[in-house]
Amino acid sequence: MSDDARDEETVTVAHGGGTGRTRDFLEDSVVPRFGGDADGLAVGLDALDDGAVHEVGDRSVVVTTDSHVVSPLSFPGGDIGRLAVSGTVNDLAVMGATEPLSLTCSLVVEEGVSVGLLEDVLDSMQAACEAAGCAVTTGDTKVMGSGDVDGVVINTTGVGVLPQGAHVPDAGLSPGDKLVVSGPVGDHGITLLAEREGFDIEGDLTSDVAPVNDLVAAALDAGTVTAMTDPTRGGLSTALNEMARKADVGALVDETAVPVRDSVAATGELLGIDPFDVANEGTVVFGVDAATADAVVDALRATPLGAEAAVVGEAVTEHTGRVVLDTGFGRRYLSEPEGEQLPRIC
Amino acid sequence: MSDDARDEETVTVAHGGGTGRTRDFLEDSVVPRFGGDADGLAVGLDALDDGAVHEVGDRSVVVTTDSHVVSPLSFPGGDIGRLAVSGTVNDLAVMGATEPLSLTCSLVVEEGVSVGLLEDVLDSMQAACEAAGCAVTTGDTKVMGSGDVDGVVINTTGVGVLPQGAHVPDAGLSPGDKLVVSGPVGDHGITLLAEREGFDIEGDLTSDVAPVNDLVAAALDAGTVTAMTDPTRGGLSTALNEMARKADVGALVDETAVPVRDSVAATGELLGIDPFDVANEGTVVFGVDAATADAVVDALRATPLGAEAAVVGEAVTEHTGRVVLDTGFGRRYLSEPEGEQLPRIC
Ligand SMILES: Nc1ncnc2c1ncn2[C@@H]1O[C@H](COP(=O)(O)OP(=O)(O)OP(=O)(O)O)[C@@H](O)[C@H]1O
Ligand SMILES: Nc1ncnc2c1ncn2[C@@H]1O[C@H](COP(=O)(O)OP(=O)(O)OP(=O)(O)O)[C@@H](O)[C@H]1O
Ligand SMILES: [Mg+2]
Ligand SMILES: [Mg+2]
Ligand SMILES: [Mg+2]
Ligand SMILES: [Mg+2]
Ligand SMILES: [Mg+2]
Ligand SMILES: [Mg+2]
Known part of the structure; x- marks a missing residue:
C-alpha cells in the first residue's frame, strides 16, 4: 500500500471483530513486525493461535x-x-x-x-x-x-x-479426526445483542461465560486431542474455518448435530444473526482422534459445563481449508462472518 | 465503609496516580480479594512490588x-x-x-x-x-x-x-546499604507536562523512556543489589518512601547528589512541579550493599543510559519508613506527592 493510502486508511470496528478484517490487520501490520521464529519459541505469533x-x-x-x-x-x-x-x-x-x-x-x-x-x-x-x-x-x-x-x-x-511439548495447537487436525463441541453455541453473542436491543423476549437467554479449564482437562485425560480452540469472536464458523485452514484439511460438519438452544436460535432468527457466527465464552471446539472421540464426549458430558457435548463432524482430505455444512437437506460451505455487527461483545 | 458510602464514592484521577490514593484502593479493594499466599508464590500481590x-x-x-x-x-x-x-x-x-x-x-x-x-x-x-x-x-x-x-x-x-531465588524485591534494603540512582530524575514527567502545556521553552526536554534491562544486568553483575524499583508514577519520592516503608528502614538522601537536568529543574520550577515527584520511564533506584556500591556505580556509568549514575544516600536505622532529605542547608522529610496533577502520564 502506498504511504498516502496507508495514512488515509482508518481503523474500523471490523478491525476489532476477530474475523477477516482483524486477520488482515494482523497479517499485514502485526506479524511482519513481531512475528518470526526465535530460540525456544514453540508456538509464535505467526501461528495466530x-x-x-x-x-x-x-x-x-x-x-x-x-x-x-x-x-x-x-x-x-x-x-x-x-x-x-x-x-x-x-x-x-x-x-x-x-x-x-x-x-x-x-x-x-x-x-x-x-x-x-x-x-x-x-x-x-x-x-x-x-x-x-x-x-x-x-x-x-x-x-x-x-x-x-x-x-x-x-x-x-x-x-x-x-x-514440554504437551501443548495443543489450533493447527493439529488430521483427516479422520472427529470435531467435538463442548456445548451449545451462540449463547454469549446472542444474549449480549438481545440485551442491548432490549430483545430478550422470554427472558431465558444467558451467556455461557465460564472458565472451561476443568472441562478441557477432562477431555485431555479421556482421549487424544489433536487440536483445540475457543470459538470467541467470529463464533463457531470462524473457529472451524481457522482450524481447517491451519491444518490444510476440510471440515465436514453436520449442522443438526451442533447444539443450539431454542431461545438462542429463535432470537438469532429475529435479530438476523446466525448463532454459529457469534462469540462463545465458555465453549470449546476440539479435534479428537477418531478412536477416542466417544470417550472424550463421555468425559465432557460428565463435567458441569459439558452436558451437551457432541461430535459434530470430522476432518476430511477434500475441501482443503474450508468448512462444508451438511444441513440435512444438502451441503454448503460455512463461511466466516464478514465485517462486524457486534462491537464490544467481549 | 458502609454500603451506601461505598456506592457513592467514585473513582477519581488520583486513584490512577500511582501514589497514596492508588495504594489505598489497592490495599482496601484489590489485595483483600486477590492477595494471600499460595504454593510457589515467592512475591505475591501483597508485596505490591x-x-x-x-x-x-x-x-x-x-x-x-x-x-x-x-x-x-x-x-x-x-x-x-x-x-x-x-x-x-x-x-x-x-x-x-x-x-x-x-x-x-x-x-x-x-x-x-x-x-x-x-x-x-x-x-x-x-x-x-x-x-x-x-x-x-x-x-x-x-x-x-x-x-x-x-x-x-x-x-x-x-x-x-x-x-530460583534470584529475584530482587523492593523490600530488600538493610541499614548501611547505599541508595543509587541510574541517571537524572524527572525527565519523563516534566517533558510530558511541558509538552501538554506548550511550555518547552528551550526545546531541550526529552523523556528518558528506554528499556533499562541491560543497565540493570550491568549492576547485578557488578555488585550486590539488595533492592530495586523503577520510579515511575509518583517519581523518586514515592519510590524511596516505598522502599523505606517496605524494609522498615529510614532513607537518608543527599539532595545535591541526585542528578536533575538543568532544563528539567527550570521547567519544574515554572510549572510548580518537583522533578522528584514525577514519573521516570528509563531510570532505576537501587539498594546496594555498601562494599560494592562504587563498583555498581562504575558499572552503571559504563552503560549508555547510566552515565550520570550516582550514590544518592543510604539506608539507616532511624526514621523507619521515611525518607530524610539533606538539602545542604538542613534536613526535612521527603514526602510522596499527594493527589494527582499528572493524569495519563504513562
Ligand atoms: N495487537 C496484537 N499484537 C500481537 N498479536 C496480536 C495482536 N492482536 C492479536 N494478536 C494475535 O492474533 C491471534 C488472534 O488473536 P485473537 O484475539 O483473535 O485470539 P483470541 O484471544 O483467541 O480470540 P478473542 O480475542 O476473540 O478471545 C492471536 O495469536 C494473538 O496473539
Ligand atoms: N488492578 C490491579 N489488580 C491487581 N494488582 C494491582 C492492580 N493495580 C495495581 N496492582 C499491583 O499494585 C502494585 C503497584 O502497582 P503499580 O502499577 O503502581 O506498579 P508499577 O507498574 O511498578 O508502576 P507504574 O504503573 O507506575 O509503572 C503492583 O504490585 C501491582 O501488581
Ligand atoms: Mg484475543
Ligand atoms: Mg482463543
Ligand atoms: Mg481470547
Ligand atoms: Mg503499573
Ligand atoms: Mg515498577
Ligand atoms: Mg510499571
Missing part, C-alpha cells in the same frame, strides 16, 4: 492476553469481571495449560465510575478465579478522564506451565 | 503488567509504543529478570484512528523490543467506537525467567 508457547528447560510456558471492552458491563450470566478471567483462563486451557500459574488484572477506569461498581467487578473476578483454581498475582490501575474511556476496560494476561 | 514471582521447578517466573494511556501519544523522546515496551521490560528488569521471555501487546483502539499512526506505534514497539532484546509473542486487538476510548490504549505484560 490462542496464545504463545515458549520452551524453558523441560517445560513449556504458555502466555495469552485479552483486553475486555464488553458493553454493557453486566449482562445475563455474567459481567466484565467474569468474562476477563474466563477469557484468559480459556485461552490458556485450549493451548493445553489447564492449571494457570498466574493471571494479571489491568484496570483502565473512567473517572466517575463508582467504587462500588468496580468492587463488584473485582468480586466477580475473584469468584471466577476460584472456579478456575487460579489467582491474580499482579496488575495495574489507570484512570482516564470522563469521556476518555467508557466505563471499565480490563486486560487479563495468563501464564501457564506444561510439560 | 513491580511484578509477581512464581517458583516453578528450579526457576522463578516473573510476571508484570501495565496498561499505557499516555497523552499525547507521541512526545519528545518517545511515544506510547516505546513506553509500553520499556515500561514492562523495566518492571521485569527491576525484579531481576533482565532477559524477557515473552511480551504481550494488547491494543484497544478508537475507531477512526489512522492505520498509519497505529503502524508507527507498532514500529516503535518493534524498535524498543530490539533494543531490549525481546519479542512480542502474543496479543489482542479490540476497537471501541469513536468517543468510547481516546486514541490508543496499550497493555503490555511481560514474563521473565530466573534461577
Whole structure:
C-alpha cells in the first residue's frame, strides 16, 4: 500500500471483530513486525493461535492476553469481571495449560465510575478465579478522564506451565479426526445483542461465560486431542474455518448435530444473526482422534459445563481449508462472518 | 465503609496516580480479594512490588503488567509504543529478570484512528523490543467506537525467567546499604507536562523512556543489589518512601547528589512541579550493599543510559519508613506527592 493510502486508511470496528478484517490487520501490520521464529519459541505469533508457547528447560510456558471492552458491563450470566478471567483462563486451557500459574488484572477506569461498581467487578473476578483454581498475582490501575474511556476496560494476561511439548495447537487436525463441541453455541453473542436491543423476549437467554479449564482437562485425560480452540469472536464458523485452514484439511460438519438452544436460535432468527457466527465464552471446539472421540464426549458430558457435548463432524482430505455444512437437506460451505455487527461483545 | 458510602464514592484521577490514593484502593479493594499466599508464590500481590514471582521447578517466573494511556501519544523522546515496551521490560528488569521471555501487546483502539499512526506505534514497539532484546509473542486487538476510548490504549505484560531465588524485591534494603540512582530524575514527567502545556521553552526536554534491562544486568553483575524499583508514577519520592516503608528502614538522601537536568529543574520550577515527584520511564533506584556500591556505580556509568549514575544516600536505622532529605542547608522529610496533577502520564 502506498504511504498516502496507508495514512488515509482508518481503523474500523471490523478491525476489532476477530474475523477477516482483524486477520488482515494482523497479517499485514502485526506479524511482519513481531512475528518470526526465535530460540525456544514453540508456538509464535505467526501461528495466530490462542496464545504463545515458549520452551524453558523441560517445560513449556504458555502466555495469552485479552483486553475486555464488553458493553454493557453486566449482562445475563455474567459481567466484565467474569468474562476477563474466563477469557484468559480459556485461552490458556485450549493451548493445553489447564492449571494457570498466574493471571494479571489491568484496570483502565473512567473517572466517575463508582467504587462500588468496580468492587463488584473485582468480586466477580475473584469468584471466577476460584472456579478456575487460579489467582491474580499482579496488575495495574489507570484512570482516564470522563469521556476518555467508557466505563471499565480490563486486560487479563495468563501464564501457564506444561510439560514440554504437551501443548495443543489450533493447527493439529488430521483427516479422520472427529470435531467435538463442548456445548451449545451462540449463547454469549446472542444474549449480549438481545440485551442491548432490549430483545430478550422470554427472558431465558444467558451467556455461557465460564472458565472451561476443568472441562478441557477432562477431555485431555479421556482421549487424544489433536487440536483445540475457543470459538470467541467470529463464533463457531470462524473457529472451524481457522482450524481447517491451519491444518490444510476440510471440515465436514453436520449442522443438526451442533447444539443450539431454542431461545438462542429463535432470537438469532429475529435479530438476523446466525448463532454459529457469534462469540462463545465458555465453549470449546476440539479435534479428537477418531478412536477416542466417544470417550472424550463421555468425559465432557460428565463435567458441569459439558452436558451437551457432541461430535459434530470430522476432518476430511477434500475441501482443503474450508468448512462444508451438511444441513440435512444438502451441503454448503460455512463461511466466516464478514465485517462486524457486534462491537464490544467481549 | 458502609454500603451506601461505598456506592457513592467514585473513582477519581488520583486513584490512577500511582501514589497514596492508588495504594489505598489497592490495599482496601484489590489485595483483600486477590492477595494471600499460595504454593510457589515467592512475591505475591501483597508485596505490591513491580511484578509477581512464581517458583516453578528450579526457576522463578516473573510476571508484570501495565496498561499505557499516555497523552499525547507521541512526545519528545518517545511515544506510547516505546513506553509500553520499556515500561514492562523495566518492571521485569527491576525484579531481576533482565532477559524477557515473552511480551504481550494488547491494543484497544478508537475507531477512526489512522492505520498509519497505529503502524508507527507498532514500529516503535518493534524498535524498543530490539533494543531490549525481546519479542512480542502474543496479543489482542479490540476497537471501541469513536468517543468510547481516546486514541490508543496499550497493555503490555511481560514474563521473565530466573534461577530460583534470584529475584530482587523492593523490600530488600538493610541499614548501611547505599541508595543509587541510574541517571537524572524527572525527565519523563516534566517533558510530558511541558509538552501538554506548550511550555518547552528551550526545546531541550526529552523523556528518558528506554528499556533499562541491560543497565540493570550491568549492576547485578557488578555488585550486590539488595533492592530495586523503577520510579515511575509518583517519581523518586514515592519510590524511596516505598522502599523505606517496605524494609522498615529510614532513607537518608543527599539532595545535591541526585542528578536533575538543568532544563528539567527550570521547567519544574515554572510549572510548580518537583522533578522528584514525577514519573521516570528509563531510570532505576537501587539498594546496594555498601562494599560494592562504587563498583555498581562504575558499572552503571559504563552503560549508555547510566552515565550520570550516582550514590544518592543510604539506608539507616532511624526514621523507619521515611525518607530524610539533606538539602545542604538542613534536613526535612521527603514526602510522596499527594493527589494527582499528572493524569495519563504513562
Ligand atoms: N495487537 C496484537 N499484537 C500481537 N498479536 C496480536 C495482536 N492482536 C492479536 N494478536 C494475535 O492474533 C491471534 C488472534 O488473536 P485473537 O484475539 O483473535 O485470539 P483470541 O484471544 O483467541 O480470540 P478473542 O480475542 O476473540 O478471545 C492471536 O495469536 C494473538 O496473539
Ligand atoms: N488492578 C490491579 N489488580 C491487581 N494488582 C494491582 C492492580 N493495580 C495495581 N496492582 C499491583 O499494585 C502494585 C503497584 O502497582 P503499580 O502499577 O503502581 O506498579 P508499577 O507498574 O511498578 O508502576 P507504574 O504503573 O507506575 O509503572 C503492583 O504490585 C501491582 O501488581
Ligand atoms: Mg482463543
Ligand atoms: Mg481470547
Ligand atoms: Mg503499573
Ligand atoms: Mg515498577
Ligand atoms: Mg510499571
Ligand atoms: Mg484475543
